Amino acid sequence: MRIEDxxxxxxxxxxxYxxxxxxxxxxxxFLVVPEGFSEEQIKKEIxxxxxDARSIDSIHEYSEGLCEK
Structure with a gap:
Protein backbone atom coordinates (compact mmCIF):
# COMPACT_ATOMS: atom_id res chain seq x y z
CA MET A 1 0.00 0.00 0.00
CA ARG A 2 1.42 3.35 -1.08
CA ILE A 3 0.31 6.86 -0.12
CA GLU A 4 -0.20 7.68 -3.82
CA ASP A 5 -2.91 5.00 -3.99
CA TYR A 17 -9.53 39.60 -6.89
CA PHE A 30 -8.23 30.31 -0.68
CA LEU A 31 -8.30 28.04 -3.71
CA VAL A 32 -7.27 24.37 -3.75
CA VAL A 33 -5.95 23.12 -7.09
CA PRO A 34 -4.14 19.99 -8.26
CA GLU A 35 -0.38 20.24 -7.88
CA GLY A 36 1.25 21.59 -11.01
CA PHE A 37 -1.42 24.14 -11.97
CA SER A 38 0.23 27.24 -13.41
CA GLU A 39 -0.79 30.77 -12.43
CA GLU A 40 -2.26 31.19 -15.91
CA GLN A 41 -4.45 28.10 -15.42
CA ILE A 42 -5.60 29.43 -12.04
CA LYS A 43 -6.50 32.82 -13.57
CA LYS A 44 -8.55 31.11 -16.29
CA GLU A 45 -10.36 28.97 -13.70
CA ILE A 46 -11.22 31.96 -11.52
CA ASP A 52 -18.61 38.26 -10.90
CA ALA A 53 -14.79 38.33 -10.78
CA ARG A 54 -13.55 41.34 -12.75
CA SER A 55 -9.79 41.26 -12.26
CA ILE A 56 -7.22 39.25 -10.35
CA ASP A 57 -4.81 41.29 -8.24
CA SER A 58 -2.58 38.56 -6.86
CA ILE A 59 -2.06 34.81 -6.64
CA HIS A 60 0.19 33.49 -3.87
CA GLU A 61 1.03 29.85 -3.26
CA TYR A 62 0.21 29.42 0.41
CA SER A 63 0.86 25.75 1.12
CA GLU A 64 0.90 22.23 -0.24
CA GLY A 65 -1.11 19.30 0.98
CA LEU A 66 -2.84 16.04 0.28
CA CYS A 67 -6.41 15.35 -0.78
CA GLU A 68 -8.14 12.00 -0.46
CA LYS A 69 -8.87 10.43 -3.85
Missing part, protein backbone atom coordinates in the same frame (compact mmCIF):
# COMPACT_ATOMS: atom_id res chain seq x y z
CA UNK A 6 -5.17 6.97 -1.62
CA UNK A 7 -3.99 10.60 -1.75
CA UNK A 8 -3.20 13.18 -4.42
CA UNK A 9 -0.96 16.23 -4.11
CA UNK A 10 -2.66 19.63 -4.04
CA UNK A 11 -1.59 23.26 -3.76
CA UNK A 12 -3.36 25.91 -1.72
CA UNK A 13 -3.34 29.44 -3.14
CA UNK A 14 -4.42 32.75 -1.65
CA UNK A 15 -6.24 34.69 -4.35
CA UNK A 16 -7.09 38.40 -4.28
CA UNK A 18 -12.08 42.31 -7.58
CA UNK A 19 -15.69 41.16 -7.51
CA UNK A 20 -18.61 43.15 -8.83
CA UNK A 21 -22.24 42.53 -7.95
CA UNK A 22 -23.86 45.77 -6.85
CA UNK A 23 -20.51 47.39 -6.05
CA UNK A 24 -16.81 46.66 -6.39
CA UNK A 25 -15.46 44.46 -3.59
CA UNK A 26 -11.93 43.19 -2.94
CA UNK A 27 -12.17 39.44 -2.21
CA UNK A 28 -9.55 37.23 -0.55
CA UNK A 29 -10.18 33.51 -1.02
CA UNK A 47 -12.52 34.05 -14.40
CA UNK A 48 -14.60 31.18 -15.79
CA UNK A 49 -15.97 29.80 -12.49
CA UNK A 50 -16.58 33.10 -10.65
CA UNK A 51 -18.71 35.12 -13.07
Missing amino acids: YWEDISLYLIE INYKDQLIMVND LSLFP
